[in-house]
Amino acid sequence: MDSTRRRPRQPTHCRLFRHRDDIWDDDFVDVWIDSFHDHRRAYEFVVNPLGLQGDGLATDNNEDFSFDTVWYSRGQINQQGWVAWFAIPFKSLRFTKAPVQTWGITLQREIHRANEKSFWPYTTRREEGIISQNGEIRGMENISPGRNMQFIPYGLFRSFRGLDLRDPNVPGFNSRAAKFDGGLDSKFILKDSLVLDTTIEPDFSQVESDEPQVTVSQRFEVFFPEKRPFFQENSNYFDTPINLFFTRRIVHPQFGSRLTGKIGKYSLGMLLADDRSPGLLVPDNDPLANKRAYFAIGRISRDILKDSNIGLMYTDREFDGSFNRVGGVDATIRLSKTVVSRFQAVESSTQQTDGTYLAGPAFEGDISRFGHSLNADLHYRGRSDGFRTETGFDPQPDIHNEDLNVWYNFWPKKYVLRWGPQFETYRIDDHEGNRLNWGYIPEFFFEMPRQTRLTLGYAEEAELLRPRDFSVLAQNQDFLRNTKLFFFRTAPNKQIIFDIDWRWGRRINYAPPSGVDPYLARRNSVTTDLSIIPTSHLRVDNTYLWFRLGDFNDRGAAFNNHIIRSKWNYQFTPKLSARIIMQYSAVLANPAFTSLATTKNLNADFLISYLVHPGTAVYVGYNSNLQNLDHDLALDTDGNLVRTRNSFINDSRQFFVKVSYLFRF
Structure with a gap:
């Protein structure tokens, strides 16, 4: 073609x-x-x-x-x-x-x-x-995919040294001068349309580190997307309105098996895997030492009507007598060419390791209208107090959440390609009738040639904190916060791509000093990305992230969070490349205004890749990490590792060589 x-x-x-x-x-x-x-x-x-x-x-x-x-x-x-x-x-x-x-x-x-x-x-x-x-x-x-079997064995040599915190009272280091590992990925095509993938002793040494995000003083868990190939592939077979399968919950698998595909009007997704991490993060004398969790995920959907489907999903995580099981029904219904509705209803059953039993339903639904000019989305999210998913990503139980988002596109004939207003409003309540959050967010956006986009926005929001959320509170406390937004992105030529996201206003400090209530603080944050492409072979991606919470009385900052990341990728040929990632991150904390500790981290990651085609590759890599920890790994009175002001120790490093080869039949 x-x-x-x-x-x-x-x-x-x-x-x-x-x-x-x-x-x-x-x-x-x-x-x-x-x-x-x-x-x-x-x-x-x-x-x-x-x-x-x-x-x-x-x-x-x-x-x-x-x-x-x-x-x-x-x-x-x-x-x-x-x-x-x-x-x-x-x-x-x-x-x-x-x-x-x-x-x-x-x-x-x-x-x-x-x-x-x-x-x-x-x-x-x-x-x-x-x-x-x-x-x-x-x-x-008379065409056929033929017999299709793939086997990708790999061999791995590595030398490493890393901080061992399995026993927090006796920190130390774990190291090996030379360690050899191996594993196997395989793929079988069943009935021309089903794919069975298996992995034994998977290794992800070559996978790039996460993009930087602010994780300090956050009320809920921060989402980091999956980057490991085995868990990324065919993941859309498990997608539902509620995120019931977040593959990063499987941290350190020894085996995994996945069946995906379509037979007639039925789409199928099944996954079985173990996770050794719960038993590897505790001391050898702990009753949970060397025990593992097991995951079982299943989803089936059937095509109905035109471009619509209805499905069932079940997830299960088992660990040392505890379990979390979730099952339910979902559907996507195309009501017209421009209107689509999605919903899901599930029930969870959870036996926790301490013997506590929880159970409850969860609901999610939305109706969306997408068009040339007018677009709108009406969304509902409901979670009971007892709902939990240990295989998914759903950090906030006990809520009713309604959200309306509307935007309109204008299409000028000159200069501006598209522009328009956008308005979002939402409200979140708990099942006791407390209003937890509400807000409205108006924005204007402008899109121009050369990938140029400008967004101006404002958010006025309220948040209620309860004693159950922060034990230091004597009663419910309401906070009114706001955010101003300026975003700009452009690629003026072939060598430069630039964007900046600047937000400022009022925000809650969720990490106040011990014994102090959470309080409103002055927020400033900037995230800027600059990609430089000086030659046809070299690309340099740079990110700077700054997040500051300051006192309204100008008595200083509670903390400044800085993250600087630079990734250099040189492509010698379409098959051979070299990548260097250098990242510095620091939380500079003021103990008068926050319980956070001052932390500093410096990481360097080097990788040479020779990728003949998917499955056949050679990787040579080195990673090293420095932290501002006491050289003797001393502990403070709270049992935490003592942090130094400016001196660093190497708390982890690894050199590896990985070779894999694709056999295709």
Whole structure:
């Protein structure tokens, strides 16, 4: 397949040779293939002007680029534009056994400097989603993916030294000069459309560290997305309105098995895995030492009506006699071309390790309208006091939450590509009738050429804290907070991508000094990203994050949180690359205004990758971390490690070599 763009007066925008699946800031051509022709899921195959690849699995609500398969591509820049060439083996796709096949297909071209997306067939914003508007490939006869089995064994050598805190009263170090490990990933295609993936002793040494986020003085757990390939692939089979399966809950698996696919109108997802982390984080003499948790996840859905489905989901986590089990029903109903409704109702049953038993229902529902101009979403979230999910991500029980979000798009003919107002309002109550939160958030946004976006916003919000949330409180206490927002992003040329997010106003200090009530503080935060692409082979991504809570009487800051991250990626060839990540993070705390400790951390991560194709690769890496800890690992009166002012110790380091090879039958 060839794709040529003819724009001789505007040179093709291709910044550099990139790592696989990292080409989204370039111009590209994207082929969507709906091999089951059900208008619900599609493969994506993406090529940039240099022939570099990206591939993924997509639904109308989500794109998952953790999917990797073997296919071939080339790209060539010429005077008229550029040409992309695709060769996708049937063995790399899943489809039915029908003697004559009809598939859905969409072709997409993206031109970044103009913020332009073009589709074949014509795709309208007046209908939600792309896959539901596919064109068709007809007349394919007697095709088959053939026998499809894959085995990816790997070998790992590593040398490491790390802080051992299993016994918090006797901290020390754990080290090995040389350790050899190995494991196996496998994939089996069953009945042409079901995929059985298994992993034994999986290793994720080459996976990039998390992007920086503010985690200090947060009331609820902060969400970090999954980056491990085994858990990313085909994860959309487990997606439901309530997040019942957050794969990062499986921290240190020894084995895992996943079955996903589609038979007729039924989509299936099942996963079994263990997690050794609960038994590895306690001293050897602890009764839980070397014990592991077990996860079982199951979901089945059936297509109904047009572009709608109804499903069942069940999750279970078992550990040393305790359990958390959740089951329920969900549905997605397309009411019209522009209106979609989703809902889910589940019940949980939890036996905790201390013998406490909890149970209760949870509900989630929304109705969304997506159009060329008017867009709206009405959302409801309900959680009983006894609802828990230990396999998912749902940090706030005992709530009723209503949320309305409306935005309108204006489409000028000059200068501004799109602009409009957006308004959100919400309210959260508990089951005792207490209003926990309410707020309204008006914004204006402007989109311009060269990926330029400007957003101005304001949030007025109230929050109620209860004695059950903070034991230091004698009674319920209400706080009125606000936030002003300024966001700007632009890519003025092929070498620079820049954005800044600045927020300021009033915010609660959730980490006051011991014995002091939480209080309102002056908040300032800035997150800025600067990507520099000086050559076609080098990309440098820089992030600076600053978060400050200050006293309203100008007596000083409760804390300043600084995070500086710089990632350098050099792509020698499409197969060979080197990556360096350096990150400094610090919480500079004032004990007069916060219970937080001053912490400083410096991390360096180096990786050389030689990726022949997905599954066949060589990785050589080194990671080192420094913290401001006492050299003798002394403890303070509260049993915490003593922090120093400016001296550091190396609390972890690792060197590794990992080799894997794909056998495909």
